[in-house]
Amino acid sequence: MATARYHDISRYLSVEEARQLYVAGDAAHDFDHVWRVTRLAVQLARAEGADCEIVFLAALLHDAPVGEDTLLSAQxxxxxxxxxxxxxxxxxxxxxxxxxxxxxxxxxxxxxxxFRDQTIQPQTVEAMCLYDADKLDSIGAIGVARAFAYAGSHDTRLWTVPVAAVPPFTAKPQGADYTPVHEHVYKLQNLLATLYTPTAQRLGAKRHETMVTFFELLDKEMRQIE
Known part of the structure; x- marks a missing residue:
């Protein structure tokens, strides 16, 4: 994990310090996720003319703190x-x-x-860069892997027939029947259309295609099993 190129972005928080905040993170929200988002966010910031320090710090802290004695301990x-x-x-x-x-x-x-809280919209290019980077990490091959990693850690099923009518994403149901297929229907397939920056939209197009193709193939194979 190369971090040297990011050492000079901010003196307020180092990558090594941030890593310690996520030692209790689940498979989809661990430091690997945070570090991918940070690098994507800084890439977007440089392309879109945003303040790299603001974006860097926001990305490193966007899922913190995680752990038994922190604000995010309870599901x-x-x-x-x-x-x-x-x-x-x-x-x-x-x-x-x-x-x-x-x-x-x-x-x-x-x-x-x-994504699931539409009451607070990004008002700055820095906020847009973080939003876009976080969503890019939720789609494509990485997004598929994260969806199944999260499902596995919560003992949900691999696949079920998707419901005919899905409620708004803000009404995400809980329980073992909420599979990665539902996450794709409720959230993941909608993310590309929400991206703000032109750079993220370009990067997201291919990821979106990859993800949609995977879930189409998964559905086809599952339905072929009698």
Whole structure:
């Protein structure tokens, strides 16, 4: 994992420090995910003329903290993780001495990165870069792998016949019958259309195609089994 090229982006948080925040993360929300999102977000920031430090810090902290004694420990608050992570990031960066207005920019970026919460929309190019990077990591081959890794860690089934009428993504059901197929129908297949930056849209197009093809093949093979 090459980190040297990112060492000079910010003095407020290092990659090594951030890694320790995610030691208890599940297979889909561990530091590997965070580090992929960080690199994608910085790539987008450079292409779109965004503030790389704001994007870098927001990406490293966007799913923090994870662990038994943290705000994100309970599954019940997983759906509000963006707010918990934003609050954590704000306190952390203020304590490190970052300027108030720049802390606010990081906090907003984290608050606005969640797909299932449409009440907070990205208002800055930095927030758009984080949102897009996080969603790019949810589609394509990586997105498929993450969906099944998360399902496996929660003892859900591999596949079920998708329901004919799906409710809004904000009404995501819970339980063992919520399979990666449902996650694809509810969320993943819709992500490309939500991307903000031209760079992410270009990167996302191929990933989207790969993902859709996989789920089509999975459905075909499953239905061929009598």
């Amino acid at each position: 019940a608050v997983r759906r509000a993780h963006h707010l918990a992570a934003a609050a954590y990031a704000g306190d952390f960066l203020q304590h490190r001495g970052m300027a108030t207005e720049r802390v606010a920019a990081v906090v907003h970026s984290i608050e606005a990165h969640r």
